[in-house]
Amino acid sequence: MIAYLITILTLVGIVAILGLALNLQWGLCGMVNFGMAGFFALGAYTAALVALAGAGSLAATLAAAVVCAAACAVVAVISLRLSEEYLAILTLGFGEVIRLFVLNEEWLTHGSLGLPGIPRPLWGFVSEKSYEALFLGLLIAVVLALFVALEILLHSPFGRAIRAVREDDIVATTLGKNVVMLRVKAFGLGGAIIGVAGAFHAYYLTYIDPSQFSATITAYVFMAVIAGGRGSNRGLLLGAATIMVFIEGTRFLKDLFNVLDATQLAAIRLILIGLGLILFLIYRPQGFLPEYRLKTRSLVRERPSVSQSAS
Amino acid sequence: MTAQVILNGLVTGMVVALPAVALTLIYGILKFPNFAIGAMLTVGAYLALALNVYLSLPVLYAAAIGAAAFAVVAVGIDQAVFRPLRERSAITLLVASMGVSFVLENIVRFIFGNGARSFELPLARPKLVFGLRINNEQIFTAVAVIAAMTAVYVVLRHTPLGRAMRAVSDNPALAAARGIDRERIVRWTWVIAGLLTAAAGVLVGMDRAIDPLLGWNYIVTVFAASILGGLGNPVGAVLGALTVGVVEETSTLLIAPNYRQVVSFCAIALLLLLRPQGLLGVQRIKK
Numbered sequence: 285m286i287a288y289l290i291t292i293l294t295l296v297g298i299v300a301i302l303g304l305a306l307n308l309q310w311g312l313c314g315m316v317n318f319g320m321a322g323f324f325a326l327g328a329y330t331a332a333l334v335a336l337a338g339a340g341s342l343a344a345t346l347a348a349a350v351v352c353a354a355a356c357a358v359v360a361v362i363s364l365r366l367s368e369e370y371l372a373i374l375t376l377g378f379g380e381v382i383r384l385f386v387l388n389e390e391w392l393t394h395g396s397l398g399l400p401g402i403p404r405p406l407w408g409f410v411s412e413k414s415y416e417a418l419f420l421g422l423l424i425a426v427v428l429a430l431f432v433a434l435e436i437l438l439h440s441p442f443g444r445a446i447r448a449v450r451e452d453d454i455v456a457t458t459l460g461k462n463v464v465m466l467r468v469k470a471f472g473l474g475g476a477i478i479g480v481a482g483a484f485h486a487y488y489l490t491y492i493d494p495s496q497f498s499a500t501i502t503a504y505v506f507m508a509v510i511a512g513g514r515g516s517n518r519g520l521l522l523g524a525a526t527i528m529v530f531i532e533g534t535r536f537l538k539d540l541f542n543v544l545d546a547t548q549l550a551a552i553r554l555i556l557i558g559l560g561l562i563l564f565l566i567y568r569p570q571g572f573l574p575e576y577r578l579k580t581r582s583l584v585r586e587r588p589s590v591s592q593s594a595s
Numbered sequence: 596m597t598a599q600v601i602l603n604g605l606v607t608g609m610v611v612a613l614p615a616v617a618l619t620l621i622y623g624i625l626k627f628p629n630f631a632i633g634a635m636l637t638v639g640a641y642l643a644l645a646l647n648v649y650l651s652l653p654v655l656y657a658a659a660i661g662a663a664a665f666a667v668v669a670v671g672i673d674q675a676v677f678r679p680l681r682e683r684s685a686i687t688l689l690v691a692s693m694g695v696s697f698v699l700e701n702i703v704r705f706i707f708g709n710g711a712r713s714f715e716l717p718l719a720r721p722k723l724v725f726g727l728r729i730n731n732e733q734i735f736t737a738v739a740v741i742a743a744m745t746a747v748y749v750v751l752r753h754t755p756l757g758r759a760m761r762a763v764s765d766n767p768a769l770a771a772a773r774g775i776d777r778e779r780i781v782r783w784t785w786v787i788a789g790l791l792t793a794a795a796g797v798l799v800g801m802d803r804a805i806d807p808l809l810g811w812n813y814i815v816t817v818f819a820a821s822i823l824g825g826l827g828n829p830v831g832a833v834l835g836a837l838t839v840g841v842v843e844e845t846s847t848l849l850i851a852p853n854y855r856q857v858v859s860f861c862a863i864a865l866l867l868l869l870r871p872q873g874l875l876g877v878q879r880i881k882k
Contacts, residue, residue, distance in 0.1 A: 558697030
């Protein structure tokens with residue numbers, strides 16, 4: 285039972301990191317990323333290859349973050365003159381390109397056979413039996429560190445500027461903000477976070493293959509962000525937890541209806557996720573915990589500091 | 596050899612033209628790129644498959660009935676999902692269409708499983724015309740697509756419905772002021788889009804095996820085609836589709852065939868960098 289809980293929490297942790305990234309890119313900066321699964325795969329494979337080359341987990345994680353940040357920044361640069369829909373299409377396409385690359389460049393990625401034996405961080409530090417718990421602890425520390433960093437970012441001048449870009453980029457331009465740079469930075473930073481998630485995914489499973497990076501991941505992450513409340517990091521953590529409870533909960537459907545096979549169960553989950561996405565968008569677009577907004581009262585009280593930092 | 600590749604490319608392009616036009620029509624009226632277009636292809640193919648295999652209807656009848664049924668489904672999806680979101684941003688509609696895509700694809704997966712299936716078609720040898728190998732499916736595809744595209748062109752150019760559709764696409768506010776019922780136009784647009792995507796699903800299914808990812812494998816190509824033609828421009832979408840088809844097939848001479856979609860993606864990226872309005876599109880850049 286404890287082992288089962290640890291497994292679920294580890295999955296929640298990885299989805300939460302991805303969700304924080306999407307929340308930064310889409311929730312705060314309004315740049316939707318449909319290539320989530322592809323960038324996640326890019327991070328996982330980069331980390332795996334660097335770690336397998338014997339560079340150590342820290343270097344591998346950094347490499348994954350850098351590669352994913354660069355990939356995201358490139359996509360953002362390509363679409364900088366266009367409206368958001370084109371960025372969405374580009375991210376989707378880029379995700380597919382990564383999937384095809386991973387599947388076909390067998391000399392590097394072993395294609396559909398996958399990469400086994402990825403070294404894990406802090407391995408041998410504790411006994412093998414309690415390693416999973418240590419890994420979970422490490423993951424939770426990373427999630428919390430990212431959460432705190434993003435909360436600070438959200439309330440910083442940069443955070444306010446990217447939210448201004450999301451609301452109305454023309455106003456932001458008029459106010460002298462470099463909209464293009466802000467977009468590329470926010471999207472690239474989101475990419476770095478996706479890379480970290482990919483790295484942890486690779487370390488956790490120690491074996492990665494292309495089938496792990498299907499559109500299902502994208503579905504989970506979008507659901508986590510929308511259910512939690514776009515732009516709200518606190519809501520996102522709640523959203524990620526809800527998703528995983530839901531996914532694990534539907535496992536028991538199998539016992540209720542013993543005619544269902546594994547494919548059908550997976551299909552039902554995605555149907556429910558798809559319906560959930562649509563229903564949230566229609567009936568509760570702000571999610572469980574709506575985004576933090578400046579209230580008029582606090583605005584008046586904080587006025588001096590607001591105008592100072594915005595200048 | 597080159598002529599054969601170009602011929603195959605043109606046929607591929609013709610198949611892609613149908614969903615590309617559907618995508619571009621919906622974009623014109625509702626102003627969002629419909630990510631469910633891939634899943635719509637898949638459902639179209641499976642509807643015809645069910646009629647073909649379980650009711651043993653000939654493929655042609657199965658396709659016609661399936662497409663008609665799917666047109667109704669498409670209108671239903673719009674009423675249930677997109678209508679309540681009409682006044683929301685393009686991105687919201689986009690994410691909703693992603694949700695629709697998950698639901699459609701997995702209903703198919705739930706019913707039919709992941710295995711590949713195929714239509715019951717009589718086998719025939721390809722014909723040799725001037726040294727080019729042409730098989731029956733390719734002839735059927737060409738005839739069907741040219742008929743469908745002519746029909747769409749006539750509807751758009753020469754009927755009151757088509758005029759109204761173009762009016763709403765150009766300037767929704769002005770169209771509304773002239774008393775055009777937007778909701779009626781939206782419904783008809785989905786009918787046309789449903790018919791076109793379902794037909795394309797059948798054509799893809801005749802060419803290769805039918806599995807739940809059938810449409811997903813075409814999604815980048817379809818988007819490349821309609822962006823190449825300038826989103827919202829149906830004639831451009833057809834030309835874009837033929838171009839993408841030929842370029843993808845020709846690229847297989849140089850690089851591995853698995854990378855076809857990568858070629859399409861590079862085409863989108865280059866085009867968006869150099870000529871964001873599409874080859875035929877009008878200037879509509881947002882800074």
